[in-house]
Amino acid sequence: xxxxxxxxxxxxxxxxxxxxxxxxxxxxxxxxxxxxxxxxxxxxxxxxxxxxxxxxxxxxxxxxxxxxxxxxxxxxxxxxxxxxxxxxxxxxxxxxxxxxxxxxxxxxxxxxxx
Amino acid sequence: xxxxxxxxxxxxxxxxxxxxxxxxxxxxxxxxxxxxxxxxxxxxxxxxxxxxxxxxxxxxxxxxxxxxxxxxxxxxxxxxxxxxxxxxxxxxxxxxxxxxxxxxxxxxxxxxx
Numbered sequence: 640x641x642x643x644x645x646x647x648x649x650x651x652x653x654x655x656x657x658x659x660x661x662x663x664x665x666x667x668x669x670x671x672x673x674x675x676x677x678x679x680x681x682x683x684x685x686x687x688x689x690x691x692x693x694x695x696x697x698x699x700x701x702x703x704x705x706x707x708x709x710x711x712x713x714x715x716x717x718x719x720x721x722x723x724x725x726x727x728x729x730x731x732x733x734x735x736x737x738x739x740x741x742x743x744x745x746x747x748x749x750x751x752x753x
Numbered sequence: 754x755x756x757x758x759x760x761x762x763x764x765x766x767x768x769x770x771x772x773x774x775x776x777x778x779x780x781x782x783x784x785x786x787x788x789x790x791x792x793x794x795x796x797x798x799x800x801x802x803x804x805x806x807x808x809x810x811x812x813x814x815x816x817x818x819x820x821x822x823x824x825x826x827x828x829x830x831x832x833x834x835x836x837x838x839x840x841x842x843x844x845x846x847x848x849x850x851x852x853x854x855x856x857x858x859x860x861x862x863x864x865x866x
Contacts, residue, residue, distance in 0.1 A: 645796070671852065682842065682856040683797075732796050736852055741787055746796040 642666055643735050645745030653753055654725060660718045660748045662733030668713035669735035673742065674706075677730040689716050723752045755780045755848040759841075759857035766864055772830040774860045776843035781821045788817050788828050789842045791859070797842065801828070833864045 642665040650658055662672055671690050675683040687703075689695040689710035697703045705727075707719040716735075720727055728751050734742040756779045766772060776786070785804050789797040801810045801817040803826070809818040816829040826843060840861045844854040 643796075673853070682858040683854075685853055685855075688853065730794075734797075741799045741802050742852070742854070744789075744797040744799075747794070749794065 641743045643733065643743045643745040645733055645748055647748060648746060649749045649751075651751045651753065652723065655722055656752075658720045658723055658750060660720075660731055660733075660750075662716045662718070662735065662745055664714045664735040664743070667735070667737055667743075669716075670713070670738045671736045672710060672716035673734045673736065674708060674716075674718050675732045675734070677732060677747075679730075683732060720750065723750070725752045728752045755783075755845060755855045757843060757845060757855050757857040759843060759860050761860055762858065763861040764863070766833060766862075768833060768835060768864055768866050770833050770864075772833050772862070774828040774830070774841050774862075776826040776828070776857055778824045778826075778845050778855075780845075780848045781824045782848070783821065783845045785846065786817075786819055786826050787844045787854070788815075788826075789844065791840045791842060793840075800841075830862075833862075835864050835866055838862055838864050 644663045646661045674686045677683045686701045687695045687697045689708045691710050691713050695708035710716040730747050732747040734744045736742045758777045760775045787802045788800045803810045803819040814831040819826045840859040842856050842859045844856045847853045
């Protein structure tokens with residue numbers, strides 16, 4: 640149980656493109672979903688927190704207009720990287736939280752912007 | 754502000770050795786501490802969760818201890834195997850928080866036959 644599916648697992652696209660990443664909790668309802676970013680050989684950094692039906696809250700230094708988060712249901716959150724540039728290339732990981740620990744993590748999405 | 758440090762950054766050992774990975778955090782007022790495993794290019798697998806009221810947790814060959822007062826946790830891996838090769842991350846909630854996690858940079862472990 641407690642499976643989080645993240646899609647796509649890998650995406651390569653041209654600079655200026657917008658990319659959408661989905662995070663789904665398959666067998667449970669998530670009160671909250673978190674989005675993390677991980678640069679090579681660095682640790683995970685929390686980008687934003689999304690709660691179903693309300694606006695996401697972003698961590699300091701994360702551009703909310705660049706990284707659009709939608710949490711339309713208790714099982715789905717999406718992260719859209721708008722007008723992506725090479726510096727946005729990273730590994731993005733979501734996690735889903737039921738209100739009880741621990742968080743359940745997806746397998747991540749590797750984003751490469753050419 | 755909570756900060757998490759992991760030592761060593763990398764470790765290479767022969768199979769069968771017992772290992773200790775270290776994690777330290779600056780704000781001792783934590784609700785819990787978690788240890789995760791991350792394989793290359795993959796997401797995170799939760800290994801052990803220690804509540805603030807607990808001193809240690811065990812799962813198979815893994816044992817994690819927590820000393821809140823000193824801001825330290827250790828992950829002990831007994832009889833290491835090549836399949837244990839991965840990056841091990843520890844994480845604690847942000848200062849004053851419960852569900853937002855702050856991660857250490859991890860220890861990259863390589864166990865060779």
